[in-house]
Amino acid sequence: MPLIQLSPAQRKEIRAQAHHLDPVVMIGSDGLTSAVKKETDAALLAHGLIKVRVFSDDRTQRENIFQALADELNAAPIQHIGKLLVLWRPKAAKERPVSDDRRPGPRDVKLLKFSKKGGQKPEVKTVRVLGNERLTSGGKIKRSRPKQTSVKKRSQT
Secondary structure, eight states, X not given: OOSOOOOHHHHHHHHHHHTTOOEXXXXXXXXXXXXXXXXXXHHHHHHSEEEEEEOOSOHHHXXXXXXXXXXXXXXXXXXXXXXXXXXXOOOOOOOOOSOTTXXXXXXXXXXXXXXXXXXXXXXXXXXXXXXXXXXXXXXXXXXXXXXXXOHHHHHHO
């Protein structure tokens, strides 16, 4: 029996989310092999909610595959309809850096400055653009958003 127990309402909600998904794992005539289990585990790790297509015509074999995948991969069996199996496992939370208020770091951008005379080579200039800045089409650096000032300070100046 899988470790994840869901209420009917939770199962219904997850089944609705899976409706538009395409199968990511296909199980052929060889059945449930270690490679299939490995791919299913990787798909569950990446997506959390997946559909599996079983090409076998034997319904009991499909039910056994469904239960085996749910038990071995610690996933919740959501739905078995025809040859499609729906499995769900909660995704692990990604580790965030210590400060959540980080912005994108600086990056170096090469600028080509063309001369007004046609025959000369363009000047190559490397410029550092910070996370809160952008590069205009004319090659100038501007802030992405204007610095916010309060209404009181705007009225004083």
